[in-house]
Amino acid sequence: MIRLYHFPLSPFCRKVRLTLAEKKLEVELVEERYWEPSPDFLRRNPAGKVPILKMEQKTLSESQAICEYLDETFPTPALMPRDPEVRYEVRRICSWFDDKFHAEVTSKLLYERVNKKVMKLGYPDSKNVKFGAGRIKFHLDYMAWILDQRRWLAGDIMTLADFTAAAHLSCLDYISDVDWNRSATVKDWYAKIKSRPSFRTLLADQVPGFPPPAHYADLDF
Amino acid sequence: MIRLYHFPLSPFCRKVRLTLAEKKLEVELVEERYWEPSPDFLRRNPAGKVPILKMEQKTLSESQAICEYLDETFPTPALMPRDPEVRYEVRRICSWFDDKFHAEVTSKLLYERVNKKVMKLGYPDSKNVKFGAGRIKFHLDYMAWILDQRRWLAGDIMTLADFTAAAHLSCLDYISDVDWNRSATVKDWYAKIKSRPSFRTLLADQVPGFPPPAHYADLDF
Numbered sequence: 001m002i003r004l005y006h007f008p009l010s011p012f013c014r015k016v017r018l019t020l021a022e023k024k025l026e027v028e029l030v031e032e033r034y035w036e037p038s039p040d041f042l043r044r045n046p047a048g049k050v051p052i053l054k055m056e057q058k059t060l061s062e063s064q065a066i067c068e069y070l071d072e073t074f075p076t077p078a079l080m081p082r083d084p085e086v087r088y089e090v091r092r093i094c095s096w097f098d099d100k101f102h103a104e105v106t107s108k109l110l111y112e113r114v115n116k117k118v119m120k121l122g123y124p125d126s127k128n129v130k131f132g133a134g135r136i137k138f139h140l141d142y143m144a145w146i147l148d149q150r151r152w153l154a155g156d157i158m159t160l161a162d163f164t165a166a167a168h169l170s171c172l173d174y175i176s177d178v179d180w181n182r183s184a185t186v187k188d189w190y191a192k193i194k195s196r197p198s199f200r201t202l203l204a205d206q207v208p209g210f211p212p213p214a215h216y217a218d219l220d221f
Numbered sequence: 222m223i224r225l226y227h228f229p230l231s232p233f234c235r236k237v238r239l240t241l242a243e244k245k246l247e248v249e250l251v252e253e254r255y256w257e258p259s260p261d262f263l264r265r266n267p268a269g270k271v272p273i274l275k276m277e278q279k280t281l282s283e284s285q286a287i288c289e290y291l292d293e294t295f296p297t298p299a300l301m302p303r304d305p306e307v308r309y310e311v312r313r314i315c316s317w318f319d320d321k322f323h324a325e326v327t328s329k330l331l332y333e334r335v336n337k338k339v340m341k342l343g344y345p346d347s348k349n350v351k352f353g354a355g356r357i358k359f360h361l362d363y364m365a366w367i368l369d370q371r372r373w374l375a376g377d378i379m380t381l382a383d384f385t386a387a388a389h390l391s392c393l394d395y396i397s398d399v400d401w402n403r404s405a406t407v408k409d410w411y412a413k414i415k416s417r418p419s420f421r422t423l424l425a426d427q428v429p430g431f432p433p434p435a436h437y438a439d440l441d442f
Contacts, residue, residue: 065312091286
């Protein structure tokens with residue numbers, strides 16, 4: 001049995017959920033209030049964060065390491081290509097979203113608007129929100145520039161890079177922070193990912209106090 | 222020809238330098254004042270950071286992606302093991318240092334003490350320095366706990382996990398922020414890494430205004 005300790009609007013958890021679902025691995029989701037860590041949770045994970053994946057006596061942390069491990073142990077369908085050049089590009093884009101996009105956008109919009117309230121840390125800092133709202137435009141333009149040259153973010157096949165980017169964007173879309181009118185190319189790419197069966201679990205997420213907008217779960221947004 | 226745009230006391234650049242040196246790949250080092258990005262630099266690297274590796278018309282960024290790419294294209298000596306379980310552990314520990322250790326220690330000590338001065342951003346924030354000085358103890362203890370069970374950080378062979386950890390610790394050692402007396406196990410591990418020929422280039426680094434302590438380049442510290 002596979003169990004994932006997660007938080008619904010965590011892009012890192014969503015990345016693992018998408019990978020598990022693409023591999024058709026059944027998982028029991030356990031919501032973890034990681035900001036109120038219990039001794040039990042810290043024993044499972046000294047880094048004190050989600051996602052944590054439990055499978056066959058193993059406790060795995062760090063989303064990128066988990067996803068690559070799942071891809072190596074359950075190779076079908078492959079989310080990492082074989083060619084080293086494309087593998088590099090997949091990993092570069094995963095880092096781009098997990099580091100740069102996360103620091104400039106996810107943490108500035110999602111964490112200010114949602115996590116702060118859920119964790120009772122006060123009101124959103126409007127300077128951060130303004131910064132994030134500005135930077136997401138640059139990132140959408142960067143994606144559009146890439147997707148004008150390739151079918152998918154790292155090349156001509158769908159890879160972990162696409163699921164990583166979609167994990168971040170889907171969290172921001174939940175709070176209506178993605179302007180899909182900015183680029184038809186990016187919107188088309190997201191529509192393709194969003195309509196995959198693996199995405200269904202994400203589209204069913206509900207965070208109390210934050211009802212998603214109507215377009216969030218709509219495949220024809 | 223391989224060229225690396227770098228900053229001497231960047232753990233991410235050091236990780237790439239160690240990987241190149243282990244693979245016996247000759248590299249021209251170009252110091253990049255990445256906090257004063259020139260249009261030329263931003264064209265090379267839209268993420269606006271170091272390291273940037275130029276090889277055969279390619280421009281590569283993101284240290285983990287670069288190191289895994291180098292390991293896949295120049296497989297000897299291998300810095301990634303073959304077994305998926307150990308590969309997972311290598312990547313988990315790389316993330317541990319590049320994310321958690323970086324956020325809690327490297328950015329709090331090195332960036333406050335060195336980068337702020339070099340970048341003319343003012344004086345170290347004593348709250349951050351105090352926090353980092355406290356957290357490094359936890360991380361050294363965590364390493365000791367791991368190294369009491371295994372010869373190297375991810376298992377019984379030396380991997381990218383060891384070079385990633387050593388890249389961070391070597392930067393902190395340059396400013397005397399590592400208490401090597403805390404754990405004989407960790408000190409022994411570092412002595413083994415430090416005496417490798419690949420480490421020589423790091424031990425020769427000099428940052429103007431920050432002379433390294435005598436023990437920094439001493440293999441018998």
